[in-house]
Structures are given as C-alpha cells and as structure tokens.
Amino acid sequence: xxxxxxxxxxxxxxxxxxxxxxxxxxxxxxxxxxxxxxxxxxxxxxxxxxxxxxxxxxxxxxxxxxxxxxxxxxxxxxxxxxxxxxxxxxxxxxxxxxxxxxxxxxxxxxxxxxxxxxxxxxxxxxxxxxxxxxxxxxxxxxxxxxxxxxxxxxxxxxxxxxxxxxxxxxxxxxxxxxxxxxxxxxxxxxxxxxxxxxxxxxxxxxxxxxxxxxxxxxxxxxxxxxxxxxxxxxxxxxxxxxxxxxxxxxxxxxxxxxxxxxxxxxxxxxxxxxxxxxxxxxxxxxxxxxxxxxxxxxxxxxxxxxxxxxxxxxxxxxxxxxxxxxxxxxxxxxxxxxxxxxxxxxxxxxxxxxxxxxxxxxxxxxxxxxxxxxxxxxxxxxxxxxxxxxxxxxxxxxxxxxxxxx
Amino acid sequence: xxxxxxxxxxxxxxxxxxxxxxxxxxxxxxxxxxxxxxxxxxxxxxxxxxxxxxxxxxxxxxxxxxxxxxxxxxxxxxxxxxxxxxxxxxxxxxxxxxxxxxxxxxxxxxxxxxxxxxxxxxxxxxxxxxxxxxxxxxxxxxxxxxxxxxxxxxxxxxxxxxxxxxxxxxxxxxxxxxxxxxxxxxxxxxxxxxxxxxxxxxxxxxxxxxxxxxxxxxxxxxxxxxxxxxxxxxxxxxxxxxxxxxxxxxxxxxxxxxxxxxxxxxxxxxxxxxxxxxxxxxxxxxxxxxxxxxxxxxxxxxxxxxxxxxxxxxxxxxxxxxxxxxxxxxxxxxxxxxxxxxxxxxxxxxxxxxxxxxxxxxxxxxxxxxxxxxxxxxxxxxxxxxxxxxxxxxxxxxxxxxxxxxxxxxxxxxxxxxxxxxxxxxxxxxxxxxxx
Numbered sequence: 103x104x105x106x107x108x109x110x111x112x113x114x115x116x117x118x119x120x121x122x123x124x125x126x127x128x129x130x131x132x133x134x135x136x137x138x139x140x141x142x143x144x145x146x147x148x149x150x151x152x153x154x155x156x157x158x159x160x161x162x163x164x165x166x167x168x169x170x171x172x173x174x175x176x177x178x179x180x181x182x183x184x185x186x187x188x189x190x191x192x193x194x195x196x197x198x199x200x201x202x203x204x205x206x207x208x209x210x211x212x213x214x215x216x217x218x219x220x221x222x223x224x225x226x227x228x229x230x231x232x233x234x235x236x237x238x239x240x241x242x243x244x245x246x247x248x249x250x251x252x253x254x255x256x257x258x259x260x261x262x263x264x265x266x267x268x269x270x271x272x273x274x275x276x277x278x279x280x281x282x283x284x285x286x287x288x289x290x291x292x293x294x295x296x297x298x299x300x301x302x303x304x305x306x307x308x309x310x311x312x313x314x315x316x317x318x319x320x321x322x323x324x325x326x327x328x329x330x331x332x333x334x335x336x337x338x339x340x341x342x343x344x345x346x347x348x349x350x351x352x353x354x355x356x357x358x359x360x361x362x363x364x365x366x367x368x369x370x371x372x373x374x375x376x377x378x379x380x381x382x383x384x385x386x387x388x389x390x391x392x393x394x395x396x397x398x399x400x401x402x403x404x405x406x407x408x409x410x411x412x413x414x415x416x417x418x419x420x421x422x423x424x425x426x427x428x429x430x431x432x433x434x435x436x437x438x439x440x441x442x443x444x445x446x447x448x449x450x451x452x453x454x455x456x457x458x459x460x461x462x463x464x465x466x467x468x469x470x471x472x473x474x475x476x477x478x479x480x481x482x483x484x485x486x487x488x489x490x491x492x493x494x495x496x497x498x499x500x501x502x503x504x505x506x507x508x
Numbered sequence: 509x510x511x512x513x514x515x516x517x518x519x520x521x522x523x524x525x526x527x528x529x530x531x532x533x534x535x536x537x538x539x540x541x542x543x544x545x546x547x548x549x550x551x552x553x554x555x556x557x558x559x560x561x562x563x564x565x566x567x568x569x570x571x572x573x574x575x576x577x578x579x580x581x582x583x584x585x586x587x588x589x590x591x592x593x594x595x596x597x598x599x600x601x602x603x604x605x606x607x608x609x610x611x612x613x614x615x616x617x618x619x620x621x622x623x624x625x626x627x628x629x630x631x632x633x634x635x636x637x638x639x640x641x642x643x644x645x646x647x648x649x650x651x652x653x654x655x656x657x658x659x660x661x662x663x664x665x666x667x668x669x670x671x672x673x674x675x676x677x678x679x680x681x682x683x684x685x686x687x688x689x690x691x692x693x694x695x696x697x698x699x700x701x702x703x704x705x706x707x708x709x710x711x712x713x714x715x716x717x718x719x720x721x722x723x724x725x726x727x728x729x730x731x732x733x734x735x736x737x738x739x740x741x742x743x744x745x746x747x748x749x750x751x752x753x754x755x756x757x758x759x760x761x762x763x764x765x766x767x768x769x770x771x772x773x774x775x776x777x778x779x780x781x782x783x784x785x786x787x788x789x790x791x792x793x794x795x796x797x798x799x800x801x802x803x804x805x806x807x808x809x810x811x812x813x814x815x816x817x818x819x820x821x822x823x824x825x826x827x828x829x830x831x832x833x834x835x836x837x838x839x840x841x842x843x844x845x846x847x848x849x850x851x852x853x854x855x856x857x858x859x860x861x862x863x864x865x866x867x868x869x870x871x872x873x874x875x876x877x878x879x880x881x882x883x884x885x886x887x888x889x890x891x892x893x894x895x896x897x898x899x900x901x902x903x904x905x906x907x908x909x910x911x912x913x914x915x916x917x918x919x920x921x922x923x924x925x926x927x928x929x930x931x932x933x934x935x936x937x938x939x940x941x942x943x944x
Contacts, residue, residue, distance in 0.1 A: 124833055132827060166624070330684075379816065383820070394827055397534050397831045400834065404838040405837035408841040456826075465815065
C-alpha cells in the first residue's frame with residue numbers, strides 16, 4: 103500500500119488536506135446533530151395516542167342566540183344534536199365531550215389520596231365526558247365500566263359530600279395504586295374541600311402532550327359547555343369516511359338549531375396543525391442536511407481535482423515506471439479515504455461538542471453512537487464518491503507526460 | 509482601483525461560468541438558510557418597545573392556598589380579580605392596565621349572521637402604554653374605565669368587515685346584548701410578539717378585533733379565555749359579581765409602568781404591604797411571594813423565542829460556515845489556474861497587496877451575487893414557513909434581512925477568499941514565467 107507516499111504528499115500540501123479534514127469534520131458535526139434533532143422531533147410526531155384518530159371529527163359549537171344562556175334549552179339542543187349526529191350515515195359513535203388529544207385546550211388539577219390532606223397533590227389532566235366518550239375515542243375500558251346516564255345527567259352542585267364517579271387511564275391508576283388495585287378506590291381533589299372521587303373504570307390508553315402529565319388523566323361525567331362556548335362533540339366515523347361525514351355535519355346541526363356557528367375539523371387536521379412546528383423543524387433540518395452534503399461533495403470534488411491537476415507529472419512518472427491505471431485510481435481513493443477518516447475522527451469530537459452546546463439551548467437527546475457511525479459511513483461514501491471522478495481522470499494521464507518539461 | 513478590480517473580477521467570473529455558478533450557488537444556499545433563521549430569531553427576540561420595555565412591568569403575587577400542584581413554582585402567572593383591584597389602588601405606576609381575553613358574540617347590523625368575536629379587555633392606559641397605533645379616533649379615557657362606559661376600540665380588519673373600511677368612530681357596535689360606541693379604529697397592527705399577552709399565545713395569534721373596558725367583566729358576566737388557574741377556593745357563588753370579588757381564580761394580567769428603579773422599589777414595597785394586609789385577613793399563606801418583572805425579562809422567562817428557533821439559527825450559521833469553508837478549495841483551484849497571468853502582472857510591477865486585493869474583490873463579488881440570490885431564497889423560504897406553520901409570526905422582507913444577507917455573504921466571501929488570495933499573491937513570479 104502507498105501509505106508512505108500518501109503521508110509525504112499530505113505533509114507537502116498541508117493546506118489542501120487540512121481543508122478536506124475541516125470540511126469533513128464540520129459536515130459530520132452538523133449532520134450528526136441535525137439527525138439527532140430530527141430523530142427527537144420524529145418521536146413526537148409518531149406518538150400513537152391510542153385513540154382512533156384517523157376517523158375522529160371534532161365539532162365545536164358557538165351559540166349566539168340568547169336562548170342558549172338557559173341551561174335547560176342548551177341541554178335539550180345538546181341531546182338533539184347527539185341524536186342527529188348518531189343518525190348520520192357513516193357515523194360509528196358520537197360523544198358530547200370537548201376533549202381532543204391534539205390542541206391547546208388542556209386542564210390540569212392536583213389530586214390526593216383519600217384521608218391525606220397534607221400530601222403534595224399529584225398533578226393530572228382532567229376532562230369532562232359522557233358515557234359514549236370512550237367508544238367515540240376508540241379506547242377500551244379494561245376494568246370496571248363507563249359512566250352511567252344518571253351520573254352524566256346529574257345536575258352540578260357544590261355539595262362536597264356527594265361522591266363522583268371517575269375514570270382513569272391504566273398507567274395513572276397503576277401509578278396511584280400499584281398492583282391493579284385501583285378500581286373502587288377513592289381519591290380527592292387537592293387543596294381544599296373535595297367530594298370523594300370513586301374510580302369506577304379504567305381505560306387502556308391515554309395520551310395528550312401536556313408537560314409531565316401526558317400519560318395521566320382523570321375523566322369526570324358531566325355536561326360541558328355553556329354560553330358563548332357551546333358543547334363540543336367527538337364524532338367517530340366508519341373507517342375512511344371521516345371527510346365525507348365532516349362535510350355533512352354543519353347542515354345536520356343547523357337543522358337542529360340554527361342559532362349558532364360551528365367549527366368542524368378532523369383529528370388528523372388538528373394534529374397536523376398542532377405539530378406544524380415539528381413538521382417544519384424536520385423539513386428544515388432535512389433540507390439543511392441535504393444541502394450540506396451536496397456542498398461538501400462539491401468541495402471535495404474541487405479539491406481532489408485540483409490535487410490531481412497539480413500532480414499530473416508525478417502520475418505520469420509513476421505510470422512510466424510501471425504503475426497500472428488501477429494503481430493510480432487506488433492511490434487517490436486511498437488518499438481520500440485516509441483524509442476523510444482523519445476528518446471523521448475530528449468530526450466526532452466536534453459533533454459531541456456541538457451537541458453539548460445545542461442541549462444548552464434546546465431540549466433533546468445526546469447524540470447516539472449509531473448516529474455518529476451512520477454519519478461516518480455517509481461521509482466515507484460521499485468522500486469516495488466525490489474523489490472517484492478526479493481519480494479516474496488521474497488514471498487517464500499518459501505516461502509520456504513524464505518526459506515533458508521536467 | 510476598486511473599479512479596476514471589479515472589472516477583472518467580473519471577467520474572471522465569466523471565464524469560468526460553471527465554477528462561478530457553483531460558488532454562487534453555495535453562498536446563496538448558505539446565506540438563504542442563515543438569513544431566514546436569523547430573521548425569525550430576531551423578529552421574536554427583539555425588544556418590542558425600545559426605550560419603554562424596561563419600564564413596563566408584569567405583576568404576580570402568590571395567592572395560592574394550601575398545597576400547590578408540583579408543576580408550578582413561585583407565584584402563578586396571573587392574578588385573581590380581587591388582587592388586581594387591590595393592587596391597582598396604588599398611584600405609584602404612571603400607567604397601569606389589567607387585561608384579559610374573552611370571546612363574545614358580535615351582532616352586525618343588516619341581518620348578517622352573528623359571529624364570535626375575539627375580545628381584549630383592557631383599561632384606558634393600555635393604548636398609550638403599549639404604543640397602539642390608531643387609524644381613526646383614539647382609546648377611551650380613565651373615566652370610562654371605572655363606570656364602565658359602553659365604548660369600544662376595534663381593529664382595522666373588523667372595521668373593514670363591518671363598515672367597509674370607513675371611519676366608524678361614533679358608530680354603534682353590538683356585542684352580546686349591549687351597544688357600544690366606537691371610539692377608535694386601530695391601524696393595521698400585528699406586532700410579531702403580542703407583548704401585552706405574554707402568558708397566553710403571544711406568537712402567531714392575531715391581535716384581537718375588539719377592545720372593551722375591563723370592568724364590563726362584571727355587568728356582562730364575562731368568562732375569560734386563555735389560561736386560568738386555581739390554587740385555592742374557586743368560590744361557589746350564586747351571584748357572578750360576588751364570585752368575581754371573592755374568588756381566588758387566577759385569570760387577570762396586570763401591567764404597570766414604573767419610570768425608574770426608585771419607583772420600582774417603591775412599588776414593590778406597596779405590593780409587599782398589600783400582601784401583609786391581606787395576610788392578616790387570612791389570605792396569602794405563602795406570605796411575601798411576589799414578582800414585579802420587566803417586560804423583556806418576562807418574555808425571556810416565558811420562552812417567547814422557542815428553543816427550536818435558537819437551535820435553527822445556530823445550525824444555519826454553522827451551515828453557512830461549512831459552505832464557505834467548502835468554497836476555499838474551489839477558489840484555490842480557480843485562482844491557481846491563473847497563476848501564470850499573476851506571474852506576468854507581478855513581473856510587470858504589481859505589488860502583492862494589489863494581487864491580494866484583486867482576488868479578494870473577486871471572491872467578495874461572487875459572494876455578494878450569491879448573497880443576493882440567497883436573499884431571494886430566504887424570502888421564498890419565509891413565504892413557505894408562513895403558509896405551513898401555525899405559531900410563527902408573519903414574516904416579511906425587511907431592512908434587517910437585507911443587511912443580514914449582505915453581511916453574511918461578505919463574511920462568507922472572506923472565509924472562502926482570504927486564504928486562496930493570500931496563496932496566489934505569495935507565489936514567486938519567476939516560477940510561472942519560466943515555462944511559457
């Protein structure tokens with residue numbers, strides 16, 4: 103192998119090789135960090151909420167007629183709405199609930215174990231719903247039961263003696279009462295007088311991206327919505343029918359009562375909107391990475407061409423002394439590979455340093471060795487690919503050139 | 509001399525069209541990406557009210573009772589109505605306003621369908637305090653705050669929608685079951701960060717359509733939108749007004765203008781005194797837990813600039829650097845190919861300095877062309893971002909962007925050109941004269 107000549111060539115033309123090493127190192131540092139950020143962002147995008155999101159439609163109503171200020175009127179319209187929606191073709195389930203897994207509207211409360219008013223409350227998300235809520239969301243009640251109509255219809259009181267039924271998700275229930283013993287247990291709202299909250303049901307899954315409590319929820323049976331924020335509905339369509347159903351909802355509900363406006367969105371729309379910042383981040387980082395690799399490839403092609411042009415005479419001499427074309431190509435590729443590897447080693451260090459810097463600015467993961475390994479392989483491929491053209495051109499140098507102009 | 513150098517540079521650019529295009533493209537990509545993200549970062553991070561933002565302060569007191577959920581530390585981000593009322597009795601702030609958001613039904617004349625309008629509840633000081641620009645009329649005066657009077661300020665967009673863009677001052681606006689007299693129309697006003705609403709979505713949300721005197725909360729029984737919290741007794745009251753006055757629910761934002769450090773200290777002692785007084789009455793178990801935060805500090809605390817924007821700005825600058833480093837090689841090749849010409853010029857008396865400058869000018873010229881292309885690219889990218897992303901402020905081309913593009917391309921030109929220019933001017937002339 104030509105390690106000796108390569109080493110001497112490198113020491114003679116330091117600037118050129120330093121440049122390639124710098125390019126490769128910087129590129130690797132950036133690519134590895136972009137990849138890490140992309141992987142983090144993708145993890146958020148790929149989260150499976152466990153709900154039947156593909157087929158869900160969210161309907162928000164905005165009443166403007168004064169009649170809606172009256173609770174009894176509102177409740178009558180709500181029941182008529184739910185019945186009308188349920189009667190629509192292509193509809194699988196309808197729930198009167200304002201809960202959406204993707205969206206800015208969240209509510210958090212703190213709960214305590216029964217009889218422990220001095221403990222620090224445990225934060226959890228809390229949402230109101232009706233008996234059909236879980237069927238509409240497409241989550242299964244794995245223990246206990248859903249709310250009853252009576253619980254849902256019970257008028258709201260301030261009576262702290264009257265017990266309320268609640269439903270938790272599996273993870274939260276197990277966290278509070280390890281060993282699957284949550285069903286039937288009582289908990290309380292933290293920070294003051296609270297009615298006893300009896301766990302009557304447990305659903306298998308829950309997810310809503312809200313800080314530390316994304317996998318904790320407590321559902322309460324209640325009619326939600328008032329004036330001017332009317333009730334919201336979750337409509338679950340038969341597979342593939344969500345868009346068709348969504349298109350007919352406004353007309354259906356206007357026939358029930360025209361004194362209000364509607365906002366109707368499918369869950370995938372809502373999710374995409376909610377995650378648009380992540381989508382942009384990924385698109386941008388992908389573009390930056392692609393462009394970066396392109397620019398680096400161009401840089402290596404340029405420098406290697408230059409290096410070949412400068413050494414035409416030496417190449418000619420080697421050819422005249424018996425080196426085959428294949429030897430010449432191999433020489434340049436090996437040289438490139440060695441230089442790229444030097445750059446990659448330096449780049450791994452730079453990548454880790456940049457990662458530390460970035461983690462000061464943005465939450466994220468440390469660079470994994472897999473990402474670094476992938477980056478190194480990528481740069482080897484790009485380095486060799488970029489050097490191949492100039493190396494082939496070098497192999498075309500005629501031996502006769504050695505006799506000229508020495 | 510510069511003219512001569514520019515002419516030489518232009519000739520050289522044209523002699524190698526492919527190579528020149530590649531270099532221009534490299535710079536354009538780098539500058540385009542960097543300009544885009546630096547602009548986004550700057551739009552979010554810059555001082556929204558230069559010269560004033562250090563005087564405007566946000567007030568928080570910790571009225572929470574008993575135990576707080578573990579997710580919150582320090583005073584909650586908003587005030588209870590009763591504490592806002594108590595604190596606003598102070599006359600130390602030169603201006604002060606409580607504010608909250610709501611959504612109420614607007615009933616246009618002429619049988620058009622009622623719709624839900626986005627409302628900003630505010631006080632008279634809001635408009636001068638936050639430099640709100642008026643197209644017609646003005647805000648209301650302090651008298652209208654207390655009673656409150658049925659007056660309103662509307663946005664230009666709503667004015668276009670309801671009144672066809674005419675001067676609507678003095679006209680009537682029906683909100684819910686009440687008639688308001690329009691006092692002012694706000695000129696097209698969309699600060700990239702709605703700096704008066706830093707707790708709720710300050711970025712990417714439009715300025716509200718209707719501004720009403722805050723104290724309509726009681727008579728109209730208005731429930732706010734946006735974040736609200738409760739760390740104690742929410743209060744269950746038969747009467748809305750009683751509930752308003754007694755509830756510990758946190759939903760009001762309070763801004764005060766304190767002209768200097770002395771006034772700030774003075775105001776802090778007023779807040780402390782208020783808390784002591786309330787503490788005696790059994791409230792504020794957390795005692796003196798309060799914050800008077802300047803606007804910029806509060807923006808920083810609430811992460812108005814999303815961390816991703818910082819990360820992208822950093823990455824895009826590095827990208828530009830890598831692009832420039834990559835161009836060193838291309839320039840080196842390009843310049844050394846002309847070594848013999850340089851040899852002749854040097855032999856005829858051109859100084860090293862002249863040769864160095866000539867080549868640096870060439871590099872910077874190419875970089876500038878790339879910079880202009882990059883600026884175009886940035887404008888395009890921003891249009892794309894505005895269409896595709898929700899919570900980003902509206903982005904337009906501005907002076908800063910042009911400046912950034914030019915500055916960045918010159919910097920990139922320097923990174924890419926200095927070493928090759930130095931190499932070519934350092935070549936001894938004799939070597940290239942020999943073999944011709």
